[in-house]
Amino acid sequence: MKFIATDIEDCPAKLDLNVVSQLEKPGIAMASYFYRSHLTYERELDRLFFKSWLYAGHSSQIPSEGDFFLYEIGEDSIIISRDAQGDIHALMNICRHRGARVCAESSGHKKFYVCPYHGWAFNLDGTLRAARHMKRKAGFNPHDYGLKRMRLIQYEGLIFINCDPEAPDFLP
Ligand code: FES
Incomplete structure (x- = not known):
């Protein structure tokens, strides 16, 4: 069963x-x-889970720029992404436009993430790269519409994430 x-x-x-x-x-x-x-x-x-440090994976799973994998928790999906500087980010897999998932594959390699719904594009660090027709919208600031970030720490190559901004630090 x-x-x-x-x-x-x-x-x-x-x-x-x-x-x-x-x-x-x-x-x-x-x-x-x-x-x-x-x-x-x-x-x-x-x-428990949304307030705790959770083991998401190992840095060796994403050795190169653009490598990523998804970490699923409850109904949510988090992109563990390595950017051009080699930094690793934990990004909510929820488009800041209308909430579609921007990444469907469970792992792989991308130059950037493109939402399949209306084509907004996000950089590997989650910042908004392009948003169709939004330049004309008064007051629209792309810096306000990056993918939401979770806390992330690497410890001896182990990647831990935490969804709670108020949770105690991983290492006291
Ligand atoms: S929901 Fe992602 S571009 Fe509209």
């Missing part, structure tokens, strides 16, 4: 009841409910 069926009757009250019940049984394996609860999954994402 590829997927575990979601508990379609899941609700906050049911989650709370299961938490209380589980806490009353120390040493007993976690109830099957938690494996099928979409609320548990959402809370794990919100409270």
Whole structure:
């Protein structure tokens, strides 16, 4: 079986009841409910994964300028991209125009990222390179429309990212 069926009757009250019940049984394996609860999954994402330093990959996966791979977390996709200076960036794979994914391949090599929806183009460091018809729009500043960046740190070649700007630093 590829997927575990979601508990379609899941609700906050049911989650709370299961938490209380589980806490009353120390040493007993976690109830099957938690494996099928979409609320548990959402809370794990919100409270744990989106606030923690996560291992995304190794720098050897993207040795050259333009190399990239995608890191998926929940419903989101993050581009791990090496730029012309050799720096590595973690960029939200969400176009700043209308929110389409700018990169569909799971890994590869690009000179820049072009959104398939209306053709906005982004540099390897996420800055906006070109946006059709936007030059005519009053007040449009390309610097405000780069791909959003996640925090990223390299440690002995290991790449860690963090979605939370307020999270403690990777190394104290
Ligand atoms: S959504 Fe990307 S260019 Fe419009």
